[in-house]
Amino acid sequence: MAIPWLQSGDPFPPVEHALLEPNGLLAAGGDLSPERLLDAYARGIFPWFNEEDPVLWWSPDPRMVLFPRELHLSRSVRRAIRAGQFTVTLDGAFDAVVDGCAAPRANQDGTWITSDMMTAYARLAQLGYAHSAEAWEDSELAGGLYGVALGRVFYGESMFSRRSNASKVALAHLARQLDRWNFVLIDCQMATGHLASLGAREIARDDFVRRVRAGTAQPGVAAPWQIDADLMTGL
Numbered sequence: 001m002a003i004p005w006l007q008s009g010d011p012f013p014p015v016e017h018a019l020l021e022p023n024g025l026l027a028a029g030g031d032l033s034p035e036r037l038l039d040a041y042a043r044g045i046f047p048w049f050n051e052e053d054p055v056l057w058w059s060p061d062p063r064m065v066l067f068p069r070e071l072h073l074s075r076s077v078r079r080a081i082r083a084g085q086f087t088v089t090l091d092g093a094f095d096a097v098v099d100g101c102a103a104p105r106a107n108q109d110g111t112w113i114t115s116d117m118m119t120a121y122a123r124l125a126q127l128g129y130a131h132s133a134e135a136w137e138d139s140e141l142a143g144g145l146y147g148v149a150l151g152r153v154f155y156g157e158s159m160f161s162r163r164s165n166a167s168k169v170a171l172a173h174l175a176r177q178l179d180r181w182n183f184v185l186i187d188c189q190m191a192t193g194h195l196a197s198l199g200a201r202e203i204a205r206d207d208f209v210r211r212v213r214a215g216t217a218q219p220g221v222a223a224p225w226q227i228d229a230d231l232m233t234g235l
Contacts, residue, residue, distance in 0.1 A: 024060030
């Protein structure tokens with residue numbers, strides 16, 4: 001089956017029209033304007049494509065999600081948090097986090113975080129929709145993650161680590177803070193063993209879309225995003 005090619009202003013097709021193989025491929029084309037991206041996320045759709053590809057839009061079934069209270073922390077991560085190995089901030093170095101996520105990784109050819117994607121999400125950050133969590137060690141950025149928030153739904157995009165457990169510690173703080181803010185879920189997009197080890201699980205796409213509709217209908221959290229001082233008490 002062919003997928004539609006979106007021209008400027010064209011609406012997304014219903015997510016139920018996404019292909020089974022590759023799972024979730026829904027449409028191509030369009031642009032990465034803030035309006036297009038926010039409309040996509042609100043419908044349970046996200047962009048994912050390589051440098052040489054057109055913009056590709058996805059809505060897989062099932063969908064990998066992490067409910068904030070279900071985050072699983074290993075003993076080593078808990079030890080790092082209790083020891084205060086990393087200082088975690090929110091929105092402290094958004095561009096640097098995206099750069100870290102886009103950097104080449106071992107056993108990986110290239111990156112899907114293209115220059116156009118970096119520009120698009122920097123614009124969303126300026127508008128207050130994209131956010132980052134940073135883990136610092138000795139004043140150096142050791143790891144982090146970034147994503148998009150609509151209402152009380154957080155759409156995770158990518159994470160990176162330069163020190164062992166740095167991104168997991170950043171995620172732990174973010175998940176607890178989002179839970180305190182009554183966020184309904186963290187979208188993880190595609191299933192991986194790494195995400196499953198952190199407590200993420202798959203749910204049916206129609207269930208995901210229902211939850212997204214309910215979550216995005218709620219008011220968002222006003223800037224600036226900050227970590228509550230007592231957030232990790234009792235860990």
